[in-house]
Amino acid sequence: MANETPGLSRSVEDYLKVIYSLCEPGEVASTSSIADTLEVQPASVTGMVKRLAESGYLEHVPYRGVQLTEAGTRAALRILRRHRVLESYLTERLGYRWEDVHQEAERLEHAASDELIERMATALENPSHDPHGAPIPTPSGEIEATDSYTLAELAPGERAQVRAVRDDDSAGLLAVEAAGLLPGTGVRVIRRTRTPAILQVEVEGTDPSVLEVALEVARRVYVLRV
Ligand SMILES: [Zn+2]
Structure with a gap:
């Protein structure tokens, strides 16, 4: 059974989840970026950051911001596992659509016991990725390393495979789905225009196979170059 860490x-x-995502490519999370992401005042971030540093979850990087310690990373990965297992269970077993599970998981991730999460994972035969393509950390806190560049960053002519889609906006997920850009799909960028900000993309398995994707939508789609 999963070890029962005392509930935070x-x-x-x-905070730990947001700082983890801001630090993901080896970066440092600044007070202002944390405040922007959580939509709170920088002053309240300063207070919480101080408490989290005192509890051993964060360390300050002088003049730049904060980074998670090992304990902080472990706690953040535990929440990510909960979130992603919940999203998987809701879609696989309860018939939710992929654009509707994020808000439910945001609430339930704080409330479900470790035992419930592990039973859900077992019932699903331990899925490796959530319905949006994001890797699920293992119970011991290992997670697949991923590059985090988006379809919008590819140059004309480049081929890639959709790896994951940002899950925090239902309309964004529906737009991605309408364009056929589901995880696993092969794509090739044909050209990009600045006004309007559009990417012309060849999408495997769609008819017609060449689509115009708003840059705003392409920024929500994480890809792996092939
Ligand atoms: Zn989510």
Whole structure:
């Protein structure tokens, strides 16, 4: 059975998760980027960051911001596992659509016991990725390394495979789905125009196979170059 870490408060868990995502490509999370992501005042971030550093979850990087310690990373990965297992269970077993599970998981990730999460994972035969293509951390906190560039960053002529889609906006997910850009799909960028900001993309398995994708939508789609 998963080890029962003492429960952290909901806001602590949200901070750790956000700082983890901001630090993902080896970056440092600044107070202002944390405040922007959580939509709170920088002053409240300063207070919470101090508490989290005192509890050993964060360390300051002088003049730049904060980074998670090993304990902080472990706690953040635990929340990510909960979130992604919940999203998988809701879509696989309860018939939710992929654009509707994020908000449910945001609430339930703080409330479900470790036992419930592990039973859901077992019932699903331990899925490796959530319905949006994001890797699910293992119970011991290992996670698949991923590059985080988007379809919008590809140059004309480049081929790639859709790896994951940002899950925090239902309309964005529907737009991605309408364009056929589901995880696993092969794509090739044909050209890009600045006004309007559009990417012309050949999408495997769609008819017609060449689509115009708004840059705003392409920025929500994470890809792997092939
Ligand atoms: Zn989500």
